Amino acid sequence: MAKPPKTVFVCQECGSQSPKWLGRCGDCGAWNSFVEERGQEAAVAAADSPHRYALAGAAGARLYSEIELEQHARITTGIDEFDRVLGGGIVPGSLVLLGGEPGIGKSTLLLQAAANVARTAGAVLYSSGEESEHQIKSRGERLAVGTAPLYLLAETCLERILEEIARIKPALVIVDSVQTVFSLKFQSAPGSIGQVREAATQLLFTAKGHNIPIFLVGHITKDGSLAGPKALEHVVDTVLYFEGERHHSHRVVRAVKNRFGAASELGVFEMTSAGLRPVPNPSKMFLAERPVNAPGSAVLCSVEGSRPILVEVQALVSGSTYGNARRMASGIDQARLSLLLAVLEKRAGLNLIGDDVFVNVAGGMTVDEPASDLAVLAAIASSVRNRAIPATAAMFGEVGLAGEVRGVTQAALRVREAAQMGFRRCILPAANIDPGTRLPPARQGRSGDPLPTSSDPNASGGGNGLGSAEDEWELIGVRTVGEALDALLT
Ligand code: TYD
Numbered sequence: 406m407a408k409p410p411k412t413v414f415v416c417q418e419c420g421s422q423s424p425k426w427l428g429r430c431g432d433c434g435a436w437n438s439f440v441e442e443r444g445q446e447a448a449v450a451a452a453d454s455p456h457r458y459a460l461a462g463a464a465g466a467r468l469y470s471e472i473e474l475e476q477h478a479r480i481t482t483g484i485d486e487f488d489r490v491l492g493g494g495i496v497p498g499s500l501v502l503l504g505g506e507p508g509i510g511k512s513t514l515l516l517q518a519a520a521n522v523a524r525t526a527g528a529v530l531y532s533s534g535e536e537s538e539h540q541i542k543s544r545g546e547r548l549a550v551g552t553a554p555l556y557l558l559a560e561t562c563l564e565r566i567l568e569e570i571a572r573i574k575p576a577l578v579i580v581d582s583v584q585t586v587f588s589l590k591f592q593s594a595p596g597s598i599g600q601v602r603e604a605a606t607q608l609l610f611t612a613k614g615h616n617i618p619i620f621l622v623g624h625i626t627k628d629g630s631l632a633g634p635k636a637l638e639h640v641v642d643t644v645l646y647f648e649g650e651r652h653h654s655h656r657v658v659r660a661v662k663n664r665f666g667a668a669s670e671l672g673v674f675e676m677t678s679a680g681l682r683p684v685p686n687p688s689k690m691f692l693a694e695r696p697v698n699a700p701g702s703a704v705l706c707s708v709e710g711s712r713p714i715l716v717e718v719q720a721l722v723s724g725s726t727y728g729n730a731r732r733m734a735s736g737i738d739q740a741r742l743s744l745l746l747a748v749l750e751k752r753a754g755l756n757l758i759g760d761d762v763f764v765n766v767a768g769g770m771t772v773d774e775p776a777s778d779l780a781v782l783a784a785i786a787s788s789v790r791n792r793a794i795p796a797t798a799a800m801f802g803e804v805g806l807a808g809e810v811r812g813v814t815q816a817a818l819r820v821r822e823a824a825q826m827g828f829r830r831c832i833l834p835a836a837n838i839d840p841g842t843r844l845p846p847a848r849q850g851r852s853g854d855p856l857p858t859s860s861d862p863n864a865s866g867g868g869n870g871l872g873s874a875e876d877e878w879e880l881i882g883v884r885t886v887g888e889a890l891d892a893l894l895t
């Protein structure tokens with residue numbers, strides 16, 4: 406039998422291994438991602454140990470019907486918005502990865518949560534490989550950590566961290582960051598995929614074995630992905646991701662994966678001089694600086710997870726002085742913008758050839774659901790025609806290649822949020838109004854009649870909690886982009 410190779414080359418993106426260096430990973434297609442790693446024998450030896458892959462209590466296969474349902478008593482982080490993204494608090498024994506760019510607030514949020522948990526649920530271990538105890542403490546002073554039983558450990562050696570966990574038996578562990586942790590079993594550098602995966606796996610066993618929730622902080626690589634994302638994402642229970650611009654004070658934490666709650670759930674925060682403060686009404690914040698009666702501004706009713714959020718989509722169309730027109734999207738997908746521009750030219754008769762088009766979701770928000778299409782098109786058309794969309798109108802809807810406006814999910818939720826935020830008119834896909842097809846769920850159980858539309862003689866009085874001033878409230882169902890633009894821009 407051939408001896409196992411002493412060195413292997415490991416793709417830092419997906420963890421795929423090769424005996425020799427490759428320019429491009431055959432598995433995930435990443436370029437220049439192979440790094441030489443050692444310590445294969447140690448890994449093999451560790452894999453031979455019988456307990457390595459055994460989770461505590463997993464004695465053998467058990468009958469589904471004999472397994473009692475465990476009611477996880479969740480631990481609250483003391484920060485509403487953070488609890489919300491986690492699906493209602495921290496699940497004991499869960500492993501959570503919190504990713505984000507440097508300086509966005511990962512350490513701040515976790516230190517705040519750590520202090521709160523220490524106050525209510527018992528000892529917390531905050532292990533940092535990035536800052537000294539003194540640095541953490543001086544930050545903690547700003548965050549008013551106080552006298553809670555919070556243990557700080559400036560350590561990068563995985564085995565030492567595991568020892569401290571066994572000694573302190575904390576209610577919560579935070580490892581900041583997983584890329585600084587290294588295991589003595591491996592000789593490769595901290596941050597390499599082998600080390601990161603080993604750290605995550607060992608911490609997973611600790612979390613499950615001792616029922617201690619563990620948070621891992623993960624760094625974002627240059628191209629915006631978590632370093633070693635594929636390797637970590639399936640190991641952890643929950644992946645949270647910090648979004649936002651460093652120049653803005655607000656931050657968004659999004660659940661990308663959650664075994665214990667809805668994915669794409671959002672938590673919204675504001676960075677203040679005393680740490681991150683939850684923002685209970687994000688729609689209000691995102692619309693705070695909206696210019697009224699300015700062309701190129703459209704209000705979108707989007708839904709993130711279970712939460713409706715109104716955001717402003719802005720567009721600017723201006724004649725290009727140079728040969729090739731530019732199309733820039735921030736906050737929406739660039740490819741989606743190209744597609745929507747083609748639809749606008751072909752189906753709504755707008756001539757955009759030779760124009761620069763800039764689209765931006767205000768406040769640094771990112772929207773990636775198709776329901777945003779209509780608002781993007783409306784904002785662009787509004788800028789082209791130099792005519793403002795009424796300030797009291799909000800909209801949503803997916804747009805197809807034929808220029809048709811398609812129904813979207815959770816229409817009732819979106820409509821209700823618009824009404825609550827004081828909007829008087831909502832432009833939505835006709836399919837979301839028609840009772841026979843996709844009626845907004847909240848409406849379905851109550852009565853068979855459709856939501857009131859503008860063509861409906863009894864247009865007022867939705868009676869669905871759609872707003873206080875029901876007489877002024879108007880829902881306009883549209884079938885095509887043309888209809889939508891007529892409703893908004895005339
Ligand atoms: P930090 O949590 O250190 O970021 P990360 O761990 O994601 O790298 O956040 C640091 C930034 O937050 C820094 O620019 C200063 C700012 N900040 C405040 O504005 N207020 C505060 O109370 C704290 C602690 C930090």
Ligand code: MG
Nearest residue numbers: 511512535581
């Ligand atoms: Mg940090």
